[in-house]
Amino acid sequence: KNxxxxxxxxxxxxxxxxITINCSYSVGISALHWLQQHPGGGIVSLFMLSSGKKKxxxxxxxxxxxxxxxxxxxxxSHPRDSAVYICAVNTGNQFxxxxxxxxxxxx
Amino acid sequence: EAQVTQNPRYLITVTGKKLTVTCSQNMNHEYMSWYRxxxxxxxxxxxxxxxxxxxxxxxVPEGYKVSRKEKRNFPLILESPSPNxxxxxxxxxxxxxxxxxxxxPGTRLTVL
Numbered sequence: 001k002n003x004x005x006x007x008x009x010x011x012x013x014x015x016x017x018x019i020t021i022n023c024s025y026s027v028g029i030s031a032l033h034w035l036q037q038h039p040g041g042g043i044v045s046l047f048m049l050s051s052g053k054k055k056x057x058x059x060x061x062x063x064x065x066x067x068x069x070x071x072x073x074x075x076x077s078h079p080r081d082s083a084v085y086i087c088a089v090n091t092g093n094q095f096x097x098x099x100x101x102x103x104x105x106x107x
Numbered sequence: 108e109a110q111v112t113q114n115p116r117y118l119i120t121v122t123g124k125k126l127t128v129t130c131s132q133n134m135n136h137e138y139m140s141w142y143r144x145x146x147x148x149x150x151x152x153x154x155x156x157x158x159x160x161x162x163x164x165x166x167v168p169e170g171y172k173v174s175r176k177e178k179r180n181f182p183l184i185l186e187s188p189s190p191n192x193x194x195x196x197x198x199x200x201x202x203x204x205x206x207x208x209x210x211x212p213g214t215r216l217t218v219l
Contacts, residue, residue, distance in 0.1 A: 030205060043197060043210040086150065090205040093157065094165055095140070099149040 003027045006087050006098035013105050019074040021101045023087030032070050034061050035086040037100065043086075046072075077105045109134050113198050113211035120188060121219050128183045128214050130198030138204050139181040140165070141173065143194040144213075150197070156181055157204060188218040 007022045023032070034046040047054050047061040049070065054061050058077075063070040074081055082105050087098040111132045120126055132139065140155035142165075152165030156175040170192055172184040181200075185192060196214045199207035 033206070035207075041195065041213050043199075043213075045206075045208050045210070048203075048206055048208075088150070088207075093138075093155055093163065093205045095142075095150075095152040095205070095207070096166070097142075097150040099147065 002098075003096040004087055004089055004098040006085075006101050008101060009099070010102045011104070013077050013103070015078060015105055015107050017077050017105075019077050019081075019103065019105075021072045021085050021087075021103070023070045023072070023098055025068050025070075025087075025089045025096075027089065027091050027096065029089040029091055031090055032063055033088040033090070034070075034072050035088060037084040037086060039083065046085075074103075079105045079107050081105050109209065111198055111200055111209050111211040113196075113214050115214060116212060117215050119217045119219065122189055123187050126185050126188060126216075128185075128196060128198075128216070130181045130183065130211055131179050132181075132200040132209065133179065134200065134202075134209065135178065136200035136202055136209070137178070138202070138206065139175070139198065139200045140207055141171070141181070141183050142197045142199065142207075143167065143192075144197065145194050153183070153196075188216075190218050192216065193218050 031050045036044045049063045058075045060073040084100040086100045141153040142150045154173040156162045198211040201208035
């Protein structure tokens with residue numbers, strides 16, 4: 001069973017395009033997280049959300065608790081945004097992760 | 108510099124030979140956790156710790172042990188490694204319970 005589903009699995013975009021990555025979950029959550037994993041393997045935490053919307057630079061994350069759905073948007077995409085984006089939810093102190101969306105931004 | 112360190116970064120070992128992967132953070136964080144990452148399965152939580160001497164199982168704890176004797180350190184112990192524990196392991200920490208804010212660089216383990 002997959003508590004967290006992401007779509008699409010792979011995404012290729014032209015530089016400058018607006019990108020959306022989706023995350024749906026099936027469990028009750030305390031918070032939802034978006035992570036970025038660089039091609040070298042390092043993981044960076046982007047957002048923690050429990051409601052509404054957060055923005056950091058060109059990244060925007062939204063969550064709809066009633067629909068159990070979150071989206072990560074990247075505006076004016078750039079090749080340096082190429083990475084795997086991972087959605088995770090925590091139910092108290094335990095975590096469940098999506099399998100990630102691999103994004104490639106072509107110059 | 109605020110960071111989470113892991114050692115070793117790469118390890119090749121043989122079945123049954125006990126090993127420890129260390130994790131240390133210099134931010135005085137209370138919450139620390141371990142994850143493994145496998146192709147097609149993504150990240151899965153192994154163990155977490157809310158504070159010194161307080162640890163609990165995550166999603167896939169079988170075959171692993173942890174200890175939290177000091178706030179800064181959270182080692183992962185494989186008493187008798189098996190090939191199905193070949194994986195990429197990450198440690199993480201944060202001030203906020205249940206929030207893997209800072210990740211270590213990862214440890215790539217191969218068990219032959």
